[in-house]
Amino acid sequence: MTRNIYQERYYQKNREEINRKNRERYQNDPEFRASRKRIQAKFRQTERGKEKQREDGRKYHQRHAVKLKNRERIFISNKRQNPRGRNCELCGREQNLNYHHWTDEHPEWGMWLCKSCHISVETFDRGYLDNYPELKEMIQNESSSNSPSSRS
Numbered sequence: 001m002t003r004n005i006y007q008e009r010y011y012q013k014n015r016e017e018i019n020r021k022n023r024e025r026y027q028n029d030p031e032f033r034a035s036r037k038r039i040q041a042k043f044r045q046t047e048r049g050k051e052k053q054r055e056d057g058r059k060y061h062q063r064h065a066v067k068l069k070n071r072e073r074i075f076i077s078n079k080r081q082n083p084r085g086r087n088c089e090l091c092g093r094e095q096n097l098n099y100h101h102w103t104d105e106h107p108e109w110g111m112w113l114c115k116s117c118h119i120s121v122e123t124f125d126r127g128y129l130d131n132y133p134e135l136k137e138m139i140q141n142e143s144s145s146n147s148p149s150s151r152s
């Protein structure tokens with residue numbers, strides 16, 4: 001896949017056009033695609049190919065890490081301020097607070113909660129508390145109909 005100086009000049013001059021044509025051919029020509037894949041697989045076996053793969057992996061990781069970091073930075077800077085200062089917005093106790101939010105699209109939709117309130121609202125958001133009042137009543141009814149006083 002090495003090019004001589006004239007081929008290189010030609011390539012540099014027409015790079016976009018050549019790349020576009022190659023991409024098109026790669027998509028539409030199964031034989032071309034297969035031969036390209038064979039060449040790539042062979043290249044990956046060589047020392048240079050292995051080094052290139054490691055390099056690509058590093059670059060991908062870096063790009064991705066930067067993206068994630070930016071997203072996190074944006075998220076943190078958009079958190080809603082706690083109007084109650086260092087106190088839980090639900091129970092009012094002064095505790096270490098967690099930021100509870102329900103959609104990454106809106107980091108400003110959030111509340112500052114102590115650990116136990118945070119667990120409670122997470123449970124609530126999952127819908128696990130929906131049956132709580134009913135379950136409570138059912139258990140009370142069961143036990144009063146089974147209790148010694150009602151049996152006698």
Ligand SMILES: [Zn+2]
Pocket residue numbers: 088089090091092093113114115116117118
């Ligand atoms: Zn709380």
